[in-house]
Amino acid sequence: MNIYFPVPEGTYNSFSIRLLKDNIPVAGSQKTLANTAMTLETGTIYRTPAVALGPKKVLVAYFSFTNNTRSVAESMAEVLGADLYRISPTEAYTSDNNNYYDSSTRAYQEQYGPASVRPAINATLGDADYDVVLLGFPIWYGKVPRVVLSFLDTYDFSGKTVIPFCTSGSSGISAAESELHGTYGAIKWKSGARLNGYSGEQLKTWLAGHGIENSPMSLTVGNTVLAAELANNATAQAFGALLPMTLDMSELNGNEKYKYIDTDLPVNSACPGTIHAGDILLYGNNCVVVFYKTFNTTYSYTRIGRISDASALEGVLGGGSVSVRFGS
Numbered sequence: 001m002n003i004y005f006p007v008p009e010g011t012y013n014s015f016s017i018r019l020l021k022d023n024i025p026v027a028g029s030q031k032t033l034a035n036t037a038m039t040l041e042t043g044t045i046y047r048t049p050a051v052a053l054g055p056k057k058v059l060v061a062y063f064s065f066t067n068n069t070r071s072v073a074e075s076m077a078e079v080l081g082a083d084l085y086r087i088s089p090t091e092a093y094t095s096d097n098n099n100y101y102d103s104s105t106r107a108y109q110e111q112y113g114p115a116s117v118r119p120a121i122n123a124t125l126g127d128a129d130y131d132v133v134l135l136g137f138p139i140w141y142g143k144v145p146r147v148v149l150s151f152l153d154t155y156d157f158s159g160k161t162v163i164p165f166c167t168s169g170s171s172g173i174s175a176a177e178s179e180l181h182g183t184y185g186a187i188k189w190k191s192g193a194r195l196n197g198y199s200g201e202q203l204k205t206w207l208a209g210h211g212i213e214n215s216p217m218s219l220t221v222g223n224t225v226l227a228a229e230l231a232n233n234a235t236a237q238a239f240g241a242l243l244p245m246t247l248d249m250s251e252l253n254g255n256e257k258y259k260y261i262d263t264d265l266p267v268n269s270a271c272p273g274t275i276h277a278g279d280i281l282l283y284g285n286n287c288v289v290v291f292y293k294t295f296n297t298t299y300s301y302t303r304i305g306r307i308s309d310a311s312a313l314e315g316v317l318g319g320g321s322v323s324v325r326f327g328s
Contacts, residue, residue, distance in 0.1 A: 055215045055240060057129070058082035058232040062136035063148050065093055068167040072195050072203070073136045076165075079204050080214065081231020081303045082134070083268050087151045090120040100141075111141040118150040128155040132163065132212060132232075136195075137176075139168035144176045149183065157187050163210055164192035215240065217305055219290070220325040224316050228280065230305040234266040235282055239304050244327040247288060251320050255293035261286050269300040278310030279303070290324065292317050 060077040064070035064086070077084035097107040110117050137148045164180060166173045173192045181189050190210055198206065207213065214229035217240070230236040242263060249257035255275075264285045275281075279291045281301035288304065292313040307313060317324075 055230045055232045055236040056131040058132045059130040060134045061085045063087040069136045088122045110146045119147045121150045132161045135164045139171040161188045163190045165195045218327045227308045231303045235302045238265045246325045256291045258289045269302045271300045278307035280305045
């Protein structure tokens with residue numbers, strides 16, 4: 001039989017269904033649905049057209065003066081495979097602004113000046129079309145730094161989900177949130193937090209609480225299935241839409257397998273500095289690369305995803321060309 005059920009419109013990574021008998025769960029009946037329809041013992045489950053599954057387009061935008069916020073933002077972008085953007089003022093703040101009680105400093109005058117003060121910024125963000133923006137900043141004099149408001153004035157995030165996070169020696173984020181909500185009411189704000197010193201795992205847990213997680217993917221080589229995750233960016237979205245897909249990948253440099261595909265994917269490339277075994281990256285706009293060794297690089301790539309456990313990856317991929325099936 002066919003079972004149809006309504007799902008609220010929105011974006012979902014996955015959802016589960018289980019069978020009940022007299023309101024009691026049937027053992028072994030719970031199933032998790034991903035991007036494709038699933039056949040259960042009782043029939044076929046169809047996903048409704050309103051559901052959009054898969055990775056989100058996430059931007060981690062941040063302003064940092066002493067690099068505390070930068071450290072959290074970089075870890076967050078790494079966890080999610082999200083785009084990272086540093087908000088930078090046209091005129092950089094000098095070390096004089098470290099003197100918190102000096103009323104002559106630029107930061108002090110901006111924070112205690114008129115509410116309309118907006119320092120000029122380097123507007124280098126090419127595309128502001130994101131599903132979610134994670135907005136990071138230090139707390140300055142109990143407030144959001146004015147330069148962050150310049151960023152929000154420059155790019156229109158009306159109707160978008162924005163989640164603030166901060167670093168601070170003592171202040172929480174509540175006063176900053178009140179200011180943001182009151183000034184930019186057209187944005188869909190979610191509750192933020194002070195994230196001083198959060199580890200990658202702690203950030204992952206916090207992000208999951210906001211429904212932001214990496215979408216599952218698999219790589220099959222012969223009889224071996226490797227669990228992986230898609231990044232949360234436009235490249236991963238476009239790549240995920242092509243799945244399932246089998247690629248005959250060639251060997252290169254004793255550390256990677258690659259394949260040029262027929263479809264050009266969105267690009268937001270950067271040099272990662274270090275390639276990690278298990279990284280799935282895009283070189284140029286159509287070369288999919290799976291790395292099975294860790295090494296330093298000067299080349300630029302866009303993240304697609306990563307293999308969860310790469311400890312046996314070199315042996316699985318072998319020394320020559322290999323057929324890899326990418327599945328959702």
